[in-house]
Amino acid sequence: MITLINPQGYCMGVKRAIKIVDETLKKDVSKPIYLVGKLIHNDYVIKNYEKLGLITLDENNKEKEIDQINTGTLIFQAHGTNPKIIEKAKAKGLNVIDATCPYVKLIHNNIIQYLKKNYDIIYIGKNKHSESEAVLSLSDRIHFVTNINDLNELKITNQNIYVTNQTTLSSLDLKDLLDLIKEKYINATIDNKICLATLERQEAIINSNYDLIIVVGDSLSSNSKRLYELAKEKTDAIFVSSLNDLKKYNLTTYSNIGITSGASTPHILVKEIYDYLIK
Ligand code: SF4
Incomplete structure (x- = not known):
């Protein structure tokens, strides 16, 4: 199927x-x-x-x-x-x-408002991603956290801390980091900004039951890469950008295949793969 x-x-x-x-x-x-x-x-x-x-x-x-x-x-x-x-x-x-x-803009605006109120900002994101880089350009008072090591090295003395994040992170990884931040900075204002489009796709994978998940996306797409990571934790998974990529794989051993795609993947690319597989 x-x-x-x-x-x-x-x-x-x-x-x-x-x-x-x-x-x-x-x-x-x-x-x-x-x-x-x-x-x-x-x-x-x-x-x-x-x-x-x-x-x-x-x-x-x-x-x-x-x-x-x-x-x-x-x-x-x-x-x-x-x-x-x-x-x-x-x-x-x-x-x-x-x-x-507009959702990314909202995050910029929130950060600017908290900076005006003299908060320090913790921003959780991926290194070298354009969304993170744009946010970090807003102020030197934004502390960039990409993983637990970054968090361990953080030394913020300001009691007023606002915590937010890149929209396309793994919701599970983010939760772990936010829990640790809550322990370290008990007064921090936490504002989880995983985008609904990201969250719904991730939850669909977490709750799925396929013997193979095909993730259709671009290697630059953060939300597609997170879907692939989650899919690999659940079951066998492959990441492809097009039908041509998919043709390299032998899928004959799989009987229950799910196809997901990133929030920036054109539906035509997904449809080509679906049509090829149902033949
Ligand atoms: S995933 Fe889409 S809707 Fe969500 S923040 Fe990114 S561009 Fe906006």
């Missing part, structure tokens, strides 16, 4: 970012149009936009790349961007469109 594990399809933030780009393409905006970093973490989507003439700027070198640009439209990615980079681009007279997911 082959099952599409619910939910599937783009999350709200990805849908919104794609709509922003599609609408921009229809408008008479200043050209060329640049995607600053990966709009969403899915190469299939980005390559399709590049075929339409959009230019992707290097996520890790965006500030320098924008420095070289004197005309055009910049669309900033869904995971968020250092606000100083956005302001600098506006000050240069470039047409700036911010496709940051």
Whole structure:
């Protein structure tokens, strides 16, 4: 039996970012149009936009790349961007469109409010992920925690601490870290910000019963990688970005296969895999 594990399809933030780009393409905006970093973490989507003439700027070198640009439209990615980079681009007279997911923006705003109240911030996230990097750019008073070792090394004397996190972490790993933070800083204000789109997909895996789970996603997609980690803990699991990847595997020994996908995986890629497997 082959099952599409619910939910599937783009999350709200990805849908919104794609709509922003599609609408921009229809408008008479200043050209060329640049995607600053990966709009969403899915190469299939980005390559399709590049075929339409959009230019992707290097996520890790965006500030320098924008420095070289004197005309055009910049669309900033869904995971968020250092606000100083956005302001600098506006000050240069470039047409700036911010496709940051509103939920990610909410986290930025919450952190800014707590910083104004002189709180120290503990932010739990993944190293080198664009969402974490954007948050860390907000202030030097944000303590970045990626694992228990980072937490053990933390020495915050401020009694006022606000704790929040990257939206696409593993809910189980995050819970462990938050429990430890509560023990270490008993007065800390904990604000778990795992996104619903992430949580629902993870819970569907945790409560599943397949002999193989296929995770369809991009290797850059944090929420897809977390799904794969969870799936591996449950049962046999494989991570593929497309049907071509899947064809490398011999699946004849499996009779009950579940297919899940990241919040930025186009449904067409999942459907191709499903259609291939049910034949
Ligand atoms: S996973 Fe959640 S936070 Fe991330 S883009 Fe989608 S809706 Fe926004």
